[in-house]
Amino acid sequence: MKRFNSIPxxxxxxxxxxxxxxxxxxxxxxxxxxxxxxxxxxxxxxKIGIFDLLADIGEATGSTNHFMxxxxxxxVTVTILTAxxxxxxxxKIVLSLGSRFQIYHALxxxxxxxxxxxxxxxxxxxxxxxxxxxxxxxxxxxxxxxISSILRDSDKFQAIIxxxxxxxxxxxxxxxxxxxxxxxxxCVLFLYQLVKNSSLVMIILLVLAGIDQTGVFRFPIFTRxxxxxxxxxxxxxxxxxxxxxxxxxxxxxxxVTGWLYERKDFI
Numbered sequence: 001m002k003r004f005n006s007i008p009x010x011x012x013x014x015x016x017x018x019x020x021x022x023x024x025x026x027x028x029x030x031x032x033x034x035x036x037x038x039x040x041x042x043x044x045x046x047k048i049g050i051f052d053l054l055a056d057i058g059e060a061t062g063s064t065n066h067f068m069x070x071x072x073x074x075x076v077t078v079t080i081l082t083a084x085x086x087x088x089x090x091x092k093i094v095l096s097l098g099s100r101f102q103i104y105h106a107l108x109x110x111x112x113x114x115x116x117x118x119x120x121x122x123x124x125x126x127x128x129x130x131x132x133x134x135x136x137x138x139x140x141x142x143x144x145x146x147i148s149s150i151l152r153d154s155d156k157f158q159a160i161i162x163x164x165x166x167x168x169x170x171x172x173x174x175x176x177x178x179x180x181x182x183x184x185x186x187c188v189l190f191l192y193q194l195v196k197n198s199s200l201v202m203i204i205l206l207v208l209a210g211i212d213q214t215g216v217f218r219f220p221i222f223t224r225x226x227x228x229x230x231x232x233x234x235x236x237x238x239x240x241x242x243x244x245x246x247x248x249x250x251x252x253x254x255x256v257t258g259w260l261y262e263r264k265d266f267i
Contacts, residue, residue: 006106009093010084010113017083024076029125031072035063036130046146049139053130055173057147057230060213063126064173069223070209073184075202076118081188082198084110104261108254111185119178138166140233150230163233172228172239179246180226186253193260220245 039053039061056062087093088106097103127136139145141164148157162168184205191201209223220227225242232238 006097006102006109010106010109013084013087020083024079028072028076032063032125033129035067036133041146046149047139047142047144048134049137050130051138051140051169052146053134054126055228059227059229064177066213066224066227069180069226074205077184078188078198078202080114081185082192085192100262100264104258107189111189115178115181115185118181122177140164160233163236175243176226179243183246183250186250190253190257193257
């Protein structure tokens with residue numbers, strides 16, 4: 001059926017930009033490894049574990065936290081998706097797909113596929129390298145771990161231990177990152193329809209993320225919705241609210257970009 005013609009086209013286009021993938025993976029690997037290294041706590045009295053390197057409870061550092069979104073996710077997302085947009089909007093593929101609806105949804109499928117692939121890469125790399133650096137133990141469950149040392153209250157620590165189970169931490173990190181990558185992908189699709197310049201799109205996203213990082217507004221406005229803080233573990237509903245926002249923003253951008261695309265002139 002023609003409705004599904006876009007899927008093999010997307011798969012082929014993801015393969016055809018393999019050189020772009022290679023360059024972005026090399027860049028991402030270097031930055032991620034640096035983030036893992038700088039996330040190691042200096043205090044030797046704290047028992048270091050894998051999650052200290054992946055998601056520091058201060059929200060910024062760690063290979064899956066805000067610095068990763070700023071310095072890895074945004075550059076990689078813009079680079080990969082703009083390359084896919086240029087390929088999919090080429091004359092040959094436009095004629096093959098036959099309608100703006102099919103073309104736009106080929107881009108949507110590309111965005112979702114990229115988000116999934118990138119999420120898998122981030123966590124495989126982070127767990128492998130982080131585990132080699134400090135081991136794979138979840139020290140957040142321990143009294144000598146970082147969360148206990150931050151709380152400095154045995155009763156509070158005991159109360160949140162169920163929230164720190166390894167599978168819950170992994171699930172929280174994976175969901176927030178996957179939704180963040182989807183949101184960033186739809187931001188790229190939306191902005192590229194307006195400015196047609198990948199460098200400008202990247203600058204806009206970095207500025208927004210930078211404003212979020214400064215905490216000027218005292219509440220998340222953009223990428224900080226995809227990060228985790230100690231409050232995520234004290235009150236897991238924080239993660240739920242942030243995830244709902246990321247989904248809502250992605251759906252909004254999907255609708256608005258689709259509306260713009262229906263009025264796009266390919267001539």
